[in-house]
Amino acid sequence: MIEMDAELAFEAHATLAEGPVWDGRRGILWWVDLLAGRVHAFDPLAGGDTAFEVGSMVGAVALRRDGTLILAVTDAFVTLDPETGRLDTILQLPAESPSRRANDGKCDPRGRFVVGRMSLEETEGAGELYRLDPDLSLTRLLDGLTIPNGLAWRADGRELYHIDSPRREVDAYAYDLATGTLGPRRRLIGLGDEAVPDGMTIDTEGCLWVALWGGWRVLRVSPGGDVLATVHLPVSQVSSCTFGGRALDELFITTARKGLGRDGDAREPLAGCLFRVRPGARGLPPIPFAG
Numbered sequence: 001m002i003e004m005d006a007e008l009a010f011e012a013h014a015t016l017a018e019g020p021v022w023d024g025r026r027g028i029l030w031w032v033d034l035l036a037g038r039v040h041a042f043d044p045l046a047g048g049d050t051a052f053e054v055g056s057m058v059g060a061v062a063l064r065r066d067g068t069l070i071l072a073v074t075d076a077f078v079t080l081d082p083e084t085g086r087l088d089t090i091l092q093l094p095a096e097s098p099s100r101r102a103n104d105g106k107c108d109p110r111g112r113f114v115v116g117r118m119s120l121e122e123t124e125g126a127g128e129l130y131r132l133d134p135d136l137s138l139t140r141l142l143d144g145l146t147i148p149n150g151l152a153w154r155a156d157g158r159e160l161y162h163i164d165s166p167r168r169e170v171d172a173y174a175y176d177l178a179t180g181t182l183g184p185r186r187r188l189i190g191l192g193d194e195a196v197p198d199g200m201t202i203d204t205e206g207c208l209w210v211a212l213w214g215g216w217r218v219l220r221v222s223p224g225g226d227v228l229a230t231v232h233l234p235v236s237q238v239s240s241c242t243f244g245g246r247a248l249d250e251l252f253i254t255t256a257r258k259g260l261g262r263d264g265d266a267r268e269p270l271a272g273c274l275f276r277v278r279p280g281a282r283g284l285p286p287i288p289f290a291g
Contacts, residue, residue, distance in 0.1 A: 002229040006218075006275035007254055010049055014272040018199065019060045019104065021243030023285050025067065026082075029244050029252050031274070032058045032071075034103075039071065039080060042274060044245070044252075046270055052085055054078070059102030063288040070289045071113070072102035072115045077132060090291075091136050097124055104149045104199060104240075108156040109142035111290025112180050114141070116148025127163070131180050141182050150200040150240075151217055152208060154223075155284065161188065161208060163197045170197055170210060170221065189225040199240025199254070203281040209251060211238040218253060231279060232243035235271045243283020251283075252276050 014033040021030045029042040039052045039061055049213030056073040056151055061080075064070055069080040070090075077091040098119040111134060119125035127145035132138055142148075142162075150163030150170070156176040163170055169190040174183025188208075195215025200208050207228060208221045216236050220229035237256040244252050257264070257271035265271065 001227060002182070002220075002280075003232065004096070004277055005232050006251075006277040008270060008273060009044060009252065009276040010047065011270070012040070012042075012049065012273050014040075014254075016239065016256040016258045016288065017057075017272055017274065018239050018256075020199075020240055020242040020244075020252050020254050020274075021061055021063060022242055022248070022252070022283075023063060024246075024248075027246070029274075030061050030063075030069065031252075031254055032061055034059055035224065035258065037055060041070070041082065042251075044276070050253060052080060052082070053271055054080075054087065057101050059107030059117075060115055062105065062107050063286055065288045065290070066117070070113060070291075072105045074101045076245075077113070077136075091138065092130070093138075094119075098126055100126070103127075103147065104151060107287040107289050108153055108160070108175070108180060109179065109287055110177060111287055113289050114151055114160075114180075116145065116147070116151075118147050124166070127130040128165070132289075132291070133180070134289070136291060139180070141180075149198050150210065152200055152202040154202070154206060155204075161200065161202070163210075165196050165199065165213065166196060168192065168196060170200070170208065172236075189221055189227075193238075198238065201240075201242045201251075201283060203243065204285050207281065209241050209281075209290040211240050211253065211254075213239060218251070220281070225246055229279065231277050233275055235273070236267045237271060242286075243281075248283045248285065249278055249281070250276050251279050251281075
């Protein structure tokens with residue numbers, strides 16, 4: 001198994017950095033500080049970072065074809081114009097009990113925005129997975145989840161990889177690309193008690209890169225469920241990852257300092273920062289929302 005170390009990319013010190021998305025048009029990495037309600041744009045060449053205040057917890061961000069962004073926030077889907085900072089609500093969600101928030105989301109190969117929602121108290125079985133279509137219709141794909149995370153599609157779009165973190169496994173669902181509906185589920189890999197799988201991405205060889213919350217690392221997992229490589233980090237709460245850079249050959253990794261406390265911050269002074277590594281693999285460009 002190949003082992004490598006990630007290097008510090010930006011001292012973000014976010015509470016809960018999540019949802020990294022590479023914007024090839026601008027050459028920047030979008031990411032969210034979920035609990036703080038901020039969307040960030042990190043320029044890896046200049047080393048600078050710009051934050052946009054959303055005013056609500058923001059679980060996921062996706063590109064749009066016109067250069068703006070779509071955000072999944074606590075109770076709505078909104079657009080963000082990075083040039084002006086303008087936010088517009090495009091779909092308001094009804095009040096829910098228990099209260100829920102968005103947690104992770106990505107667009108499928110047809111440009112549908114698939115987003116997980118979970119209870120604020122992380123109530124078991126209260127989470128769901130939704131699909132937002134280009135016409136802004138919303139369809140529930142899965143229920144009975146707890147902390148929906150880690151979306152990725154096989155290159156041909158016929159399989160969706162998904163993580164419900166407390167299950168400590170990566171699942172694969174048959175995916176009907178024409179209709180955006182799910183078929184039978186199979187377990188790709190189980191992680192036992194070693195760590196909790198969180199966000200993930202996929203490379204051009206069909207391998208998954210899985211961030212391990214509480215695990216100090218990212219794993220590369222083959223389509224057959226074998227662990228091929230490990231990326232080590234100096235922080236425990238590794239939340240997500242995505243490929244970026246001009247050649248999509250850099251793996252950007254988000255982390256968190258949520259719940260560490262003063263002692264934890266002292267032990268992990270780089271918790272909540274952004275990291276990167278060139279792992280010898282390349283990613284796929286993100287699909288923009290088609291709506």
